[in-house]
Amino acid sequence: MNNTDFWTNIGVRLPIIQAPMVGVSTPTLAAEVSNAGALGSIGLGASTLDQARALIRRTRELTDQPFNVNMFCHSPARFNQAQNDAWLAYSAKWFAEFDAAPPQEIREIYTSFLSDRAMLEVLLAERPAVVSFHFGTPESAWVAELREAGIVTLGCATTLKEAQMLQKTGVDAIVAQGYEAGGHRGVFDDAPDQDHELGLFPLTRMLTTHIGLPVIAAGGIMDGAGIKAALALGAIGVQMGTAFILCPESSATPEHRAALVCARAHETRVTSYVSGRPARGLANRLYLESSEQKIPVPAEYPLAYDVAKALHAAAVLKGCHDFAAQWAGQGAPLARALPAAELIKTLVEEMRSASTSTLIL
Numbered sequence: 001m002n003n004t005d006f007w008t009n010i011g012v013r014l015p016i017i018q019a020p021m022v023g024v025s026t027p028t029l030a031a032e033v034s035n036a037g038a039l040g041s042i043g044l045g046a047s048t049l050d051q052a053r054a055l056i057r058r059t060r061e062l063t064d065q066p067f068n069v070n071m072f073c074h075s076p077a078r079f080n081q082a083q084n085d086a087w088l089a090y091s092a093k094w095f096a097e098f099d100a101a102p103p104q105e106i107r108e109i110y111t112s113f114l115s116d117r118a119m120l121e122v123l124l125a126e127r128p129a130v131v132s133f134h135f136g137t138p139e140s141a142w143v144a145e146l147r148e149a150g151i152v153t154l155g156c157a158t159t160l161k162e163a164q165m166l167q168k169t170g171v172d173a174i175v176a177q178g179y180e181a182g183g184h185r186g187v188f189d190d191a192p193d194q195d196h197e198l199g200l201f202p203l204t205r206m207l208t209t210h211i212g213l214p215v216i217a218a219g220g221i222m223d224g225a226g227i228k229a230a231l232a233l234g235a236i237g238v239q240m241g242t243a244f245i246l247c248p249e250s251s252a253t254p255e256h257r258a259a260l261v262c263a264r265a266h267e268t269r270v271t272s273y274v275s276g277r278p279a280r281g282l283a284n285r286l287y288l289e290s291s292e293q294k295i296p297v298p299a300e301y302p303l304a305y306d307v308a309k310a311l312h313a314a315a316v317l318k319g320c321h322d323f324a325a326q327w328a329g330q331g332a333p334l335a336r337a338l339p340a341a342e343l344i345k346t347l348v349e350e351m352r353s354a355s356t357s358t359l360i361l
Contacts, residue, residue: 006172006173006214006236006237007236007237009152010039010066010129010130010152011065011066011129012034012037012038012039012065012066013037013038014036014037014038014344014348015227015231015236015237015238016033016038016039016227016237016238016239016240016344016347017038017039017041017068017175017216017237017238017239017240018030018033018038018039018040018041018239018240018241018244018340019041019183019218019239019240019241019244020041020042020043020044020068020069020070020132021043021183021241021244021245021250021327022043022045022046023043023046023251023325023327024241024244024245024250024251024252024256024327025041025042025043025244025250025251026042026249026250026251027042027055027058027059027061027062028062028249029244029247029249029250029251029340030042030059030062030063030067030068031059031062031063031065031067032062032063032247032249032339032340032341033067033244033340033341033344034063034065034066034067035062035063035065035341036340036341036344036345037344038344039066039067039068039130040059040063040065040067040068040340041067041068041069041070041130041132042055042056042059042067042068042069042070043069043070044056044069044070044071044119045070045071045072045110045113045134046072046109046110049118049119049122052069052119052122053122053126055069056069056122056126056128057126066128066129066130067128067129067130068128068129068130068131068132068154069123069128069130069131069132070131070132070133070134071113071119071123071131071132071133071134071138072110072112072113072134072135073112073113073114073133073134073135073136073137073138074110074112074114074135074136074189074277074301074302075112075114075136075189076108076112076114076115077108077276077299077300077301077302077303078300079303080299080300083296083297083299083300084105084106084299084303086296086297087106087296087297087298087299087304087307088102088103088106088299088307090295090296091307091311094285094311094323095310095311095314097315097320098314098315098317098318098320099318100314100317102307102310102311103306103307103310106299106303106304106306106307107303107306108302108303108306109302109305109306109309110302110305113133113138114136114138114139120138120142120145120146123146123149123151124145124146124149124151127149127150127151128151129151129152130151130152130153130154131146131151131152131153131154132153132154132155132156132175133153133154133155133156133166133171134156134184134186135156135184135186135187135188135189135277136188136189137155137165137166137169137171138169139169140168140169140170143169143170143171144170147170147172152172152173153170153171153172153173154171154172154173154174154175154216155169155171155173155174155175156174156175156177156186156218157174157175157176157177157186157203157207158177158179158185158186158187158195158196158198158203159196159198159203160206160207160210160211162186162187162188163176163207163210163211163213164211165188166213167211167212167213171213172213172214173213173214173215173216173236174207174211174213174214174215174216175215175216175218175239176200176203176204176207176215176216176217176218176219176235177203177218177219178198178199178200178201178203178204178217178218178219178220179195179197179198179199179200179219179270179280180199180200180219180220180280180329180330180331181200181218181219181220181241181280181329182241182242182268182280182281182327182328182329182330182332183241183279183280183281183327183329184275184277184278184279184327185270185277185278185279185280187277187278195270195278199219200217200218200219200220200221200230201233204217204230204233204234204235205233205234208233208234208235209234214236214237215234215235215236216235216236216237216238216239217230217233217235217237217238217239218238218239218240218241219329219330220329220330220331221238221239221240221243221331222240222242222243222331222334222335223243223334223347223350224346224347224348224349224350224351224352224353224354225350225351225354226238226331227347227350227351228351228354241327241329242260242327242328242329242331242332242335243331243334243335243336243343243347244340244343245257245260245328245335246260246261246335246336246337246338247337247338247339247340247343248337248339249339249340253324255321255324255326256282256324256326257337259282259326259328260282260328260332260335261335261337264282264283265282265328265332265333265335266332266333267282267283268280268281268282268283268328268329268330268332269281269283269287269291271286271287271290271291272298272301272304273286273287273289273290273295273298273304274286274287274304274305274308274325275301275302275304275305275308275325276298276299276300276301276302276303276304276305277301279325279327280327280328280329280330281325281326281327281328282326282327282328282332284322284323284324284325284326285322285323286308286323308323308325309325311323312324312325
């Protein structure tokens with residue numbers, strides 16, 4: 001599939017993908033985006049088989065347009081008992097602030113798509129237009145099965161090496177995730193703690209120069225001017241997440257929404273101490289304390305996330321939101337509280353009016 005027929009093949013008019021944000025994306029948000037001519041998305045990485053099936057079907061009830069579903073392709077967590085015990089023991093002081101205790105044991109709350117053949121069968125039966133992968137890639141045979149079912153596949157890469165691995169697997173296009181992006185970094189499992197931290201501009205140019213697949217730019221893009229800049233770099237389109245958090249159709253909490261429209265929005269950081277994998281969000285207690293003092297290495301993903309979610313739940317019962325995972329990219333201060341369809345329309349208008357400077361030599 002080449003650059004010119006990628007969007008035509010999917011049946012999408014506009015080169016914009018609403019990112020599949022677990023905990024924020026909803027069938028309503030995805031449907032509104034797709035109905036407006038872009039590609040809406042839902043995240044299934046945290047879903048059971050029944051939940052995934054229900055989310056796909058609910059989205060299809062709301063739109064007859066294509067949409068994307070996203071899968072987590074992390075390696076199953078390794079249960080390092082000493083590491084887990086150390087993390088639980090250290091986190092006890094935070095739980096104590098809210099008259100609570102940490103979980104007695106840590107659960108693997110998310111099943112990786114890599115080991116979930118039953119989830120693949122759900123996708124093959126439901127046939128969403130697009131399936132995308134985060135944290136890695138399934139085996140090439142699974143990608144081939146999706147293609148044979150008429151499903152287009154996308155893989156997220158943060159380096160040229162990861163993009164080459166995705167290309168070898170057989171995906172149809174690459175999402176180039178710059179370091180500016182909010183949420184979990186798509187760093188592959190071979191080195192989740194060795195993030196190259198490439199910004200969107202150099203990463204996009206690397207991939208468009210060296211990878212013979214369509215490239216979709218993601219990270220810090222918040223308006224039409226940003227979309228136009230990404231297209232000028234050689235990308236065929238963009239993926240935007242933080243830009244859609246304030247849409248009324250998202251399931252972002254009131255606290256998350258409030259944080260995006262105050263001074264905190266200017267301070268996003270990347271840390272592994274929330275979930276066990278590097279992720280960018282608005283700085284909360286876990287971000288701040290992990291950077292200011294020596295604390296144990298957190299449990300692996302998604303084990304650490306089980307602890308963080310329990311801690312946040314305990315804090316909320318006491319009216320505290322200091323431990324909430326409020327994912328957001330570096331463009332957070334530019335987020336706008338617009339209905340999804342209106343935001344898409346605005347982005348298109350901004351693309352058309354964005355000036356192109358002429359350099360006179």
